[in-house]
Amino acid sequence: MPEGHTIRRIALDHSSLFGGDVLAVSSPQGKFVSGAQLLDGGAIERIDTHGKHLFYIFPGERILHIHLGLIGKFTLGEGPAPVPAVGAVRLRMEGSNGYVDLRGATVVEVISPEKVQTILARLGADPLNRRTRWVEPFAKISKSSRTIGQLLMEQDVIAGVGNVYRAEVLFRAGLSPFVRGKDLKDEVFEAIWKDLQSLMREGVKANRIVTTKASDRDGRLGPNRENWHYVYRRAGEACRVCGTQIRTELMVGRNLFWCPTCQHA
DNA sequence: CTATGATGGAAAC
């Protein structure tokens, strides 16, 4: 479930759950025992995010770096941590008010501040970072012969956008995914960037990705993604705006969805 | 019950 909004939300939730608590850090599943020992008994000073990366700043220049990948997930509970019910808990952190369990993440490691800088240097602009302006990613995009559908997925161009935001933001812009970066007008990308900023901020608040305007969904939002999206995972269904069948095709190894009528060059 | 794919990305070819 993790695009950038999920990551930011996790950081906020974990900060408020733990405050400055001294934490018990462990690895019930056993694959992160030595790392957990480095952190056990410490209090988190701050939690930083960039794109899909989480950085928990512990004392002694020890930084817990987590990347959830496709299937990684945190669960959060109040009160004392129970014996893990289902699945393998790679990392558990317990404070005085509650605990978090981590399963399935791609990256869980304790790193130095220098290593953090190395990781950040590889990442592009994060739409959730208010200080970043659209011209920064556009400098890379406007030089690229790759398509905007490819570029939006590249974390060294824009950090935090994943397959859902890619499809949805292109639909909302009325832009074909197949337009090359170097052919993209600056005002079109500026509008996409601003839309991403506002969609992702809403995503942090709601803890889910909802991109449809109320007027395009009869004002109703159902469970299980019902009416949440314009095109994502709607292949073969009717476009909410024009009725054309939504199309799908693999792009950058992921299923891209778009409306061939509403989205053009 | 088993099979598959999923909001990701690194490593191996």
Add this chain to the structure above:
DNA sequence: TTTCCCTCATAGC
């Protein structure tokens, strides 16, 4: 470009 990591909801029998 393909394989692998790792977990779980959902689809299909």
